[in-house]
Amino acid sequence: MPLLAFIFRRVLQTIPTIAFILVVTFILVRLLPGDPASAMLGDRAIDADVQRINAKLGLDQPIPVQFLYFSKAVFTGDLGNSIGLKLPVIELISRRLPVTLMLTGMAALIALLVAVPLSFVAALNRGGAPDAIIRGTFQIGLSMPVFYVGLVLLTVFAAKLRWFPVGGYGENFLDDLYHLFLPATTLALSLSAVLMRNLRAAIIGVVGADYVDFARAKGLRARVIMTRHVLRNALISTVTLFGLSIGTLLGGAVITETVFAIPGAGRLMIEAIYGRDYPVIQGLTIALALLVSFTFLLTDIVQAWLDPRVAR
């Protein structure tokens, strides 16, 4: 069972990565200028109040002591309370992260649904008009900033045509999907362009390969050749790219969530950074690091499944 052993090895490798991220985040956050009390109290705060609050939060302790408390808390599964919102960090994350997951998941799905068929059309009509049109459109999509695309979609499809709500989040699953359609499409645009470019090139490469010629010579049907031989082989590099893009997608979610007023983890992170809300920044970093590590793990597994040589 080389695949199972491979998965086990990869999971073990994730542990030091996450520990490293924890330490780095802890240090980086404390290297940032400004402290939570000043951020909370604003410009008017008098020194006594700032000192009082920092002492209450234990931030007057030496950094190593703070790190010990923090590590202990993480190992006991308690990420502390948000300094600004005064709510448990776990509660905040468990409420906000699913929103972001749904947004990025939807975006990833839309990107795939767009990129895969269009890559085929473009690759099989290489140099022709459909290829030029598809490539041109995606080139534009790739070069436009996310917030701009978001605002354009909002203005046209929400404010003018009123097909979709301008922003916010729904009351139930279907309503959520409806609310998230425009923001997910915004996010999906640049990802689908990246995937398309890669997949198109891969398909062109594979279509010309000897084993495809051989399959054709054997008289296999075109559909079988396309799915079993061309797609499977062309997907190997695209899967890697897709997995790596999840990090970028989460980054894009931060902007998209702000433009579309979606209460997700991205927006929580931005607010926490501005408020120097250390426990929230740390908690979210852990959660996102776990998430990205998990995606990479999944990517590797899929890759190993597509190409058994990887698992060896």
Added chain:
Amino acid sequence: MNTLVKAALSAALLVGTSYGALAVERGGTLKYGRYADSLFLDPVLNDANVDIWVLSNLYDTLILPTDDGKGLKPGLATDWKVSDDGLTVTLTLRDGIKFSDGSPITPADVQWSLKRAADPKKGIWNFLVGSIQDVTTEGDHTVIIKLKNTDPAILAALTVFNTAILPMKAFEASEGTTDEEKAKSFSAHPISSGPFVLKSWDHGQSMKLTRNENYWAKGEDGKPLPYLDGIDFEVIPDDATRILKLQSGEIDGAEFIPYARVDELKQADGIDMKLYPSTRVEYITMNVRPKIGDKDNPLSNEKVRQAMNYAINKEAIIQVVTHGVGSQMTSFMSSATPLHKGDKPLYPYDLDKAKQLMKDAGFENGFETSLLVLAGNQDEIGIATAVQQMWGQIGIKLDLQQVDNPSRTQQYRDGTFTMREAAWTDDIADPNEIASYFVYSPTIGALHSGWKNDEADKLFEASQKEIDAAKRADQYAKMQDIYNSSGPIVPLYETPYPVALSKKVQGFVQIPLGNNIFGAAWLQK
């Protein structure tokens, strides 16, 4: 003159809309888009404007501010009297007032709430009622406040959010051992004394308020306020999105409209673009210490500061940055702040005078200095680049340093900044708050600038106890003269609060202190 005509016209229009043919209609939920969510809705322990500006809808105070923010009107108390020696305030509570759970609001609740607000160990706002020594009660309707010293601002302080009345028993019975823990669990399911009650709160997304069925105030139709069934606050941080939501009818009101969009929204169908008078002032703070780090600081020279003031064409900045929405400052405190003095713009643009002052100060060839700008904030960047070009004309080379807010605050607090942009809004209808931060050096060293003027400090201390209104006004006039002529700021402009409402919304007001008052708001069907 022009301004006067405009003011008269807008006053006439205001009267026209509020007392016109429209009869109030009850019911409905008003949806309001906020730029940021509240953090903690306890009147005493909160720290930020995002809390302060909605608290007045949940909790009533003994006295309420008038809609212009300057006067007083009865709240939970119908009557109040300050003794001749100025050391005792006696208040009479309204008959039959109840909390939202139906229990009576008693003098004991008032006593407890005021003592909590004045406790120096609780919250950052206790200084507003720092003069309170003791609070006692008499019978079912009387509350007596004893003061440590005379305090001319005490009545204004009794309209401020931190003196809101909470139910003592319910609060004390809340989960937790410390006051802060109790405040946390109480404010999750609060029992209100104001027009609305918190129904649900999804932090970062929405806050829903519903009407307090036991509220004391009566509407124009003789029935209890509020007219609305509820308010839904939606958090929409992006300016453009907030406006789009209003335009698409998903919300009924949106706050913090960017100045650049005000004119467009004034023309828009179905939208009522409001500019509520405010106490907001925008200015540049200068560090006036002789040395910053180990470098000599030209800004310590009063003549240099004056030159820099004269060299700025404020009208141009008002046009460019606020699209004409702002107006020139006539004192460091806004014209909506009580005891404000001044009728002509400070430091009218005069390049020749500026150059002469630079020469007199020995800086004919100018110097290099820097300004902290909030990264990504278009207004600040706009001001900074305009100022950079204007100061260039008197030989000052300005380096713009874009930083995030906590970094800026850190440099500001440490006194290591050179210059920074800032804005201020009063929380109390009295000049003592702004003066204590801008002028009086013991509070935060005159905006951490290092500026100190003994006469101004003495005037402030005296004004804090002076109960003769005329004498106090005179003290503030002198304080403003001193500060305006030598203070550590470059006054830029004052601006109203831009709020865009659907034409259906009536009776909403944002007072100059920023509080959003929905108590008498209603929706036209």
